[in-house]
Amino acid sequence: MTVHRDRRALRIAAAVELASLGVLLGNLATAHLPAISSLAGPLHGCAYLFTVVATARDPRRSATAVGLSLLPGIGGMLAVRRLTRGAERGDPVPVRE
Numbered sequence: 001m002t003v004h005r006d007r008r009a010l011r012i013a014a015a016v017e018l019a020s021l022g023v024l025l026g027n028l029a030t031a032h033l034p035a036i037s038s039l040a041g042p043l044h045g046c047a048y049l050f051t052v053v054a055t056a057r058d059p060r061r062s063a064t065a066v067g068l069s070l071l072p073g074i075g076g077m078l079a080v081r082r083l084t085r086g087a088e089r090g091d092p093v094p095v096r097e
Contacts, residue, residue, distance in 0.1 A: 065083050
């Protein structure tokens, strides 16, 4: 239960990363307003970095999950799915030293 609760921040960051990328691409395809880009760009970057770091610090992390988190936009959601799937299967938490 503790791992699930700790992963809530990762889920939020992954959703913000994906949503902010959608806003950036939508702005690029339509009005291309600088105000939207200057707000959504740094938000997307911070959410992306948070997602990568949070995935790398997760106790159930794997090379695949960390690699997925490096994909801009959808990578955070894929990493959350990968980490959650291992927890639901009951995979033991790897011991790292």
